[in-house]
Amino acid sequence: MLNKLLKYDLKSNFKFMLIFYALALFFAILTKICFAHATNLAIQIFAYIFNGTTIAMIANILINNLMRLWVYFKTNLYADEGYLMHTLPVPRKNLFTSKFLTGLIILITSTIVIVATTAIAWLTPESFEALKNFLAPMAEILDSTATEIIILMIIVVFLEVFVMLISGYIGIILGYKKLSNRTGWSILFGLICYVVIQLIILFGVFILAGINPKIGNSLFSSEQLIPDISVLRPIYTLSIVLYLIIIALSFVLSQKWFKKIDLD
Amino acid sequence: MVLLECKNLSKNYGKKQALKDINFTIPAGKIIGLLGRNGSGKTTLIKLINNLLTPTTGQILIDNKAPGPVTKAIISYLPERTYLDRRTTIKKTLDFFQDFYKDFNKKTAQKLLKDLDLDEDQKISAMSKGMQEKLQLILVMSRKAKLYILDEPLGGVDPATRDYILDTILKNFNPNASLIISTHLISDIERILDEVIFIDKGQIVLQSDADALRAKYKTSIDAIFRKEMKC
Amino acid sequence: MNNLDNSTPVYLQIAEKLAIKIFGGKLEPGTQLPTVREIALSEWANPNTVQKALAELERDGLILSRSTHGKFVTEDVELIMKKREEYATKLTETYEQKMKDVGAEITMPKIMWPSNLPTSDYAGLNNNFKSLPKGQKKERKKWFF
Numbered sequence: 001m002l003n004k005l006l007k008y009d010l011k012s013n014f015k016f017m018l019i020f021y022a023l024a025l026f027f028a029i030l031t032k033i034c035f036a037h038a039t040n041l042a043i044q045i046f047a048y049i050f051n052g053t054t055i056a057m058i059a060n061i062l063i064n065n066l067m068r069l070w071v072y073f074k075t076n077l078y079a080d081e082g083y084l085m086h087t088l089p090v091p092r093k094n095l096f097t098s099k100f101l102t103g104l105i106i107l108i109t110s111t112i113v114i115v116a117t118t119a120i121a122w123l124t125p126e127s128f129e130a131l132k133n134f135l136a137p138m139a140e141i142l143d144s145t146a147t148e149i150i151i152l153m154i155i156v157v158f159l160e161v162f163v164m165l166i167s168g169y170i171g172i173i174l175g176y177k178k179l180s181n182r183t184g185w186s187i188l189f190g191l192i193c194y195v196v197i198q199l200i201i202l203f204g205v206f207i208l209a210g211i212n213p214k215i216g217n218s219l220f221s222s223e224q225l226i227p228d229i230s231v232l233r234p235i236y237t238l239s240i241v242l243y244l245i246i247i248a249l250s251f252v253l254s255q256k257w258f259k260k261i262d263l264d
Numbered sequence: 265m266v267l268l269e270c271k272n273l274s275k276n277y278g279k280k281q282a283l284k285d286i287n288f289t290i291p292a293g294k295i296i297g298l299l300g301r302n303g304s305g306k307t308t309l310i311k312l313i314n315n316l317l318t319p320t321t322g323q324i325l326i327d328n329k330a331p332g333p334v335t336k337a338i339i340s341y342l343p344e345r346t347y348l349d350r351r352t353t354i355k356k357t358l359d360f361f362q363d364f365y366k367d368f369n370k371k372t373a374q375k376l377l378k379d380l381d382l383d384e385d386q387k388i389s390a391m392s393k394g395m396q397e398k399l400q401l402i403l404v405m406s407r408k409a410k411l412y413i414l415d416e417p418l419g420g421v422d423p424a425t426r427d428y429i430l431d432t433i434l435k436n437f438n439p440n441a442s443l444i445i446s447t448h449l450i451s452d453i454e455r456i457l458d459e460v461i462f463i464d465k466g467q468i469v470l471q472s473d474a475d476a477l478r479a480k481y482k483t484s485i486d487a488i489f490r491k492e493m494k495c
Numbered sequence: 496m497n498n499l500d501n502s503t504p505v506y507l508q509i510a511e512k513l514a515i516k517i518f519g520g521k522l523e524p525g526t527q528l529p530t531v532r533e534i535a536l537s538e539w540a541n542p543n544t545v546q547k548a549l550a551e552l553e554r555d556g557l558i559l560s561r562s563t564h565g566k567f568v569t570e571d572v573e574l575i576m577k578k579r580e581e582y583a584t585k586l587t588e589t590y591e592q593k594m595k596d597v598g599a600e601i602t603m604p605k606i607m608w609p610s611n612l613p614t615s616d617y618a619g620l621n622n623n624f625k626s627l628p629k630g631q632k633k634e635r636k637k638w639f640f
């Protein structure tokens with residue numbers, strides 16, 4: 001039954017997100033075309049307008065992702081529609097798993113669309129060279145390539161956003177265990193959850209600093225004005241591992257907390 | 265055969281006790297009226313049976329099983345509110361029910377919809393609240409469930425709609441199943457009841473065969489209810 | 496349905512209604528009764544209540560069960576006439592009592608019966624609706640399907 005739930009959840013969410021995706025890609029293409037043919041002032045002005053619109057569309061996807069998914073989680077499971085969802089003959093944990101997977105899939109798709117939009121709008125051989133050159137010193141120190149660094153950064157940002165999403169879910173689950181002012185409690189618990197996760201990651205870095213003096217020096221001593229970039233790699237690796245552990249843990253805990261509900 | 269059993273069931277909201285030590289059983293093949301004033305605990309009891317609330321103490325057994333996916337598969341529940349996904353159409357809603365409920369008969373639902381002259385491509389959000397309620401009743405009665413639970417199906421409807429609702433219930437009700445109707449409008453439905461349960465201030469005041477009550481008090485259930493609940 | 500009486504047991508009301516149809520010849524001896532579901536719908540009652548009413552009539556002998564074929568009005572005309580007499584007597588007694596209650600003194604009328612049971616134009620309740628005017632028929636039929 002999980003696949004049926006997932007199908008239903010994905011449909012309801014993608015129906016809206018597809019519009020935003022299409023708009024972002026559309027304006028990215030317009031930006032590209034206008035900049036490529038910016039022979040006169042009028043086209044140049046259009047190019048800048050489309051440029052701005054594309055940026056707005058990317059922001060739109062980012063914000064809508066989270067807001068949509070949170071609101072959907074709340075209305076579908078805790079408002080009137082919850083009467084329908086919670087009386088379906090499916091294990092309650094599947095309801096949560098489906099929302100979790102929907103969030104994951106939507107965020108992955110959004111990431112791909114944002115990357116594609118960025119690439120379409122602004123990626124030219126020249127800009128790519130410039131970016132490569134910019135990242136080159138860092139890549140050299142890290143014994144890596146520019147592409148690898150970009151991918152690593154995208155992954156970390158993705159995990160960060162995903163953790164935000166899950167904090168929101170946990171906030172709603174815990175907030176709706178209260179008897180009144182449930183929305184307020186949801187926001188508060190969500191924020192607390194997010195802060196706690198950030199603290200755990202910071203704590204992880206502290207421990208790493210304790211083990212590896214190089215990191216400790218570069219992060220917490222004032223002797224070095226320019227931090228040692230080579231410590232970025234273990235920090236990145238640690239954060240990614242920590243993020244994954246936290247996400248897995250939140251998944252298990254939310255499923256457990258979600259078992260007992262009291263609908264309005 | 266006992267279809268539903270509640271043992272020492274209590275539900276508190278903080279310090280407020282909504283249900284106090286409820287004990288009763290419901291056999292298969294009966295239409296039962298859950299009668300009580302507004303705020304007497306009817307909806308709380310129904311939500312507990314449907315696993316939408318967690319009991320504070322006590323136990324609920326449906327067909328000898330605790331509330332869960334198995335019991336939800338045999339209960340067809342009409343809440344006292346509109347609960348359908350408003351962004352979708354009637355057709356997609358039918359598909360949704362067919363996807364999740366093995367006992368849902370789409371043909372029955374389509375036939376009933378036809379009687380109402382409802383277009384399947386219509387969006388739920390474009391329907392009036394009354395129409396949405398009728399659609400929900402159709403969906404609920406198109407299942408071949410073991411236990412039907414209708415929470416206030418007659419709340420604030422006009423006489424013609426009330427007749428339509430009662431008629432739909434009687435026509436589609438499976439005689440081997442049981443049906444619980446909660447209401448405070450007793451005179452409208454008392455004729456179709458086998459048994460009545462009076463609930464007041466979170467407690468069960470009386471459970472009895474309807475005709476036995478009429479024979480005993482020589483008056484209607486409605487009148488008995490008004491007299492009993494006076495204080 | 497507002498004119499329906501809810502102050503006496505519903506199964507007794509239905510049993511009485513059917514008995515009157517048998518006494519008056521609307522349901523002739525030997526004819527088949529409508530199904531429980533049909534009666535339930537036309538009487539706004541639930542099938543269990545109708546069952547109970549039929550059981551009541553069966554105990555009186557007015558109707559008989561033939562397995563798989565449903566329920567039939569008895570062909571024992573003697574019995575029908577006897578039960579009819581009892582029913583009529585009960586009615587007159589009630590009338591007498593009520594008149595007494597309001598202080599009226601009456602001599603009880605003598606009940607006269609035709610030599611035979613009246614027969615119905617209809618072949619039983621099942622086909623009742625065939626003889627109804629067109630518009631009315633349509634409306635009534637809705638309850639049955």
